[in-house]
Amino acid sequence: MSGIYIHIPFCKQACHYCNFHFSTSLRLKDEMINAICKEITLRKNYLANNILNSIYFGGGTPSLMNADDLSKIFETINKYFQWSPESEITLEANPDDVDNKKLKIFKTYGINRLSIGIQSFFDADLKWMNRAHNSKEALDSIKVAQGEGFSNISIDLIYGSPTTSDDMWKKNIELALESDVPHISSYCLTVEEKTALFHQIQHKKTTAPDLERANIQFDALIKSLTSAGFDHYEISNFAKKHHIAIHNTNYWKGQSYLGIGPSAHSYNGQSRSWNVANNKKYIDSINKEILPIETEFLTPSIRYNEYIMTGLRTMWGVNSDEISVLGDMYRVHFLSNIVKEIDSGLVHICDDQYVLTERGKYFADRIAMNLFFVN
Incomplete structure (x- = not known):
C-alpha cells in the first residue's frame, strides 16, 4: 500500500x-x-x-x-x-x-x-x-x-x-x-x-x-x-x-509515497526526490512536461540512519533483524551502540524491538544521533 x-x-x-x-x-x-x-x-x-x-x-x-x-x-x-x-x-x-x-x-x-x-x-x-x-x-x-x-x-x-x-x-x-x-x-x-x-x-x-x-x-x-x-x-x-x-x-515505517506539488517530497524505498520550492517555476516546468525535481539515491548507510531516526520516534521502535537487511555491519554497529542507551534507562527491549522509555522520549534526537552510522 x-x-x-x-x-x-x-x-x-x-x-x-x-x-x-x-x-x-x-x-x-x-x-x-x-x-x-x-x-x-x-x-x-x-x-x-x-x-x-x-x-x-x-x-x-x-x-x-x-x-x-x-x-x-x-x-x-x-x-x-x-x-x-x-x-x-x-x-x-x-x-x-x-x-x-x-x-x-x-x-x-x-x-x-x-x-x-x-x-x-x-x-x-x-x-x-x-x-x-x-x-x-x-x-x-x-x-x-x-x-x-x-x-x-x-x-x-x-x-x-x-x-x-x-x-x-x-x-x-x-x-x-x-x-x-x-x-x-x-x-x-x-x-x-x-x-x-x-x-x-x-x-x-x-x-x-x-x-x-x-x-x-x-x-x-x-x-x-x-x-x-x-x-x-x-x-x-x-x-x-x-x-x-x-x-x-x-x-x-518506510512505506512508499508520491509527493505532488511544489516542494513536495517522494520516496520509493531506493531514492528520495523533491520538487522545486517555487510556484511559478513549478508551474512553468510542469506545463513543459518537465519534472522540476532533484533526486537523492539512498545508500545503505542513509537508509539505516533514516530507519533509526523515524523508528525510534514511534511506539514500534526499531528491529535489529530489519537492520540486518541493510548489511550485517549496520546490525553490529547498532547493537554495540545501543547498550549504553539501555543501561541509561533510555531504551528498553521488547521482543527484539528497541523502544524509547518514557524518559528516553525527551532525548530521542540525541539517542538517534548516537546510533547513526557515519562513513
Missing part, C-alpha cells in the same frame, strides 16, 4: 514560525491546480503499487480549495490510482475556513479525516503566532466539523511558546480533551531560519522559546493524554484506538 501527498502552497497570511513553502497570493491558484493534476499524470507510474491507503492534502492551507479544485484533483487521481472508502483521505484545514458549506464539499469528494490547525485556544498565543483565526473560531471549527459528521479529526497544538504559561498549556490540553477529538498532534515551537520568528528573535523583538518550560509542558501533555486513553504512538502524536494516522505512519 502507498500514499499520495498533495501540497497546496497557499495561505491567507504567514504564521511567524512557519518555514513550509507557501504564497499569500492566490493569483496562481487555478494554474497551480492544473499543474498538480498534470504532475499526477506525469508521475502515475512512480509507485510500484497503485492501490492507495492514504491521500493527504497538506500545505499551505488546503482548505482554501473550492469544489472545482477538488473535483479536478480527484478526477485525475481516480484515472490512475485505486482507493476505497476505508482509505484515509486527510485534508489540513485552518479553523477560519471551516464552515458547513465547505465541509459538505469535502465529504462529497471522500475526504474522511480533517487535520485542524488549532495551535492554541488562547488569543494571546494566536496573535503572537500571527494565526488567521481566534480562540472562538478554534473551538467552533471542531464543533461544526463534528456536526457535519466528521468523526476522524486531528488537531494541532504548539507548546513552548513564550506567550504560553504552564497554566495556559494545561487549559489547552483540557479543552482539547473536552472537544472529544480522537487524534492530537502537538509540536514544540522551534525557531527556523528564514522565518519571521527567527528575525524577531535576532532583533530582540521577542524572546526565544524556553527549553526547560517546553519540557515541562511536554511532560504535562504526555501524562494528560495517556491518562485519557490516548496512545503516544509517535513523539508528537497521540491517538485513541483505531485512529492512528495512516498517512504519517507510512512515512515512519
